Amino acid sequence: MFRDFIYLWEYREQPQELKRWLTVWVKRFVNLTNVFGLLIAPVRLRSKGSLVGRLVVLGSSRIEGSFTNLTIGNETSLGRCHIALHDKVTIGNRVVLNDGVEILTASHSLSDPQWRHKKAPIVIGDYAWIATNAILLPGVTIGRGAVVGAGAIVRNDVADYAVVTGNPAQITNAKRSTLLNYSPVLLNAPFEAWVGRNISQINSIPEHQ
Numbered sequence: 606m607f608r609d610f611i612y613l614w615e616y617r618e619q620p621q622e623l624k625r626w627l628t629v630w631v632k633r634f635v636n637l638t639n640v641f642g643l644l645i646a647p648v649r650l651r652s653k654g655s656l657v658g659r660l661v662v663l664g665s666s667r668i669e670g671s672f673t674n675l676t677i678g679n680e681t682s683l684g685r686c687h688i689a690l691h692d693k694v695t696i697g698n699r700v701v702l703n704d705g706v707e708i709l710t711a712s713h714s715l716s717d718p719q720w721r722h723k724k725a726p727i728v729i730g731d732y733a734w735i736a737t738n739a740i741l742l743p744g745v746t747i748g749r750g751a752v753v754g755a756g757a758i759v760r761n762d763v764a765d766y767a768v769v770t771g772n773p774a775q776i777t778n779a780k781r782s783t784l785l786n787y788s789p790v791l792l793n794a795p796f797e798a799w800v801g802r803n804i805s806q807i808n809s810i811p812e813h814q
Contacts, residue, residue, distance in 0.1 A: 606644045618801030632798035639795040662790045680788045692724040697731035701789050705738035732785040750785050
């Protein structure tokens with residue numbers, strides 16, 4: 606939590622004009638409780654063995670299983686999603702998981718007369734966007750900058766920058782920029798109150814560490 610706040614302090618907006626200075630500090634004071642709430646949530650995951658990067662927004666995520674199987678990169682935002690950690694889940698930098706997303710690392714084998722569990726890891730690349738109510742099934746890899754449309758069910762890997770929709774998810778003709786350079790978490794009001802107009806400076810560094 607402290608390194609996250611140090612990061613916000615390092616990249617804070619420092620207005621020289623009095624009116625802007627007052628505006629910025631009022632916003633910081635108003636959002637103080639919200640900032641603390643956002644920064645404290647990842648601490649709980651880290652204490653359980655997860656590897657969680659800087660300025661991760663967890664929302665009301667439901668995470669179950671072995672927490673040591675979870676890795677989340679920097680400046681990633683998770684909404685009210687569900688992650689089942691029967692196997693490893695690796696989520697990259699600046700990823701967005703919307704509300705209702707299901708990440709499932711285990712299922713049952715249809716060919717097994719004992720109907721036993723089969724499990725496989727899931728990998729989500731940097732800048733990927735998993736939209737509302739999408740489902741990722743065991744073993745899939747979502748490429749860098751890829752988009753999984755709302756309600757899609759992903760059974761196979763999704764290539765970098767591809768856009769998929771439907772059940773089963775199929776690639777569409779939609780195109781996504783390959784020059785992605787933004788931080789979804791810094792758009793949250795509590796964090797934006799600190800970085801303010803410096804957000805362009807932070808976003809000017811791809812893969813900012």
